[in-house]
Amino acid sequence: MLQRVEHELHRRRRSRNIGLLVVLLAFVVLVFGLSVVKITQGDMMQGYDHRPRASMLPRDPNPPAPNAGPVAAPGTPAAVGGPDAAAGGQP
16 A cells, blocks of 8 residues: 655645634634624614614703694794684784
8 A cells, every 4th residue: 555645835734724714713703702792782783874763862851841732833824923823813
């Protein structure tokens, strides 16, 4: 039988490939671990679609009263006469 002799170049290349394999596996484990931690935190994750969302805005420190009536837009007949105009009174 022939004895197989490994060349020096092949031995060095194999050790470099194993080193690269270790680095790539470490990177994959790191990304997977970060993903698992982010998912298990339970926070509401939303993608950024370049549009403002009410869920991302800070809370209003002075919210309107819950029973506040509607406000007429400027320039409409209800807004011109004041508060009595909306109720049907004369300005």
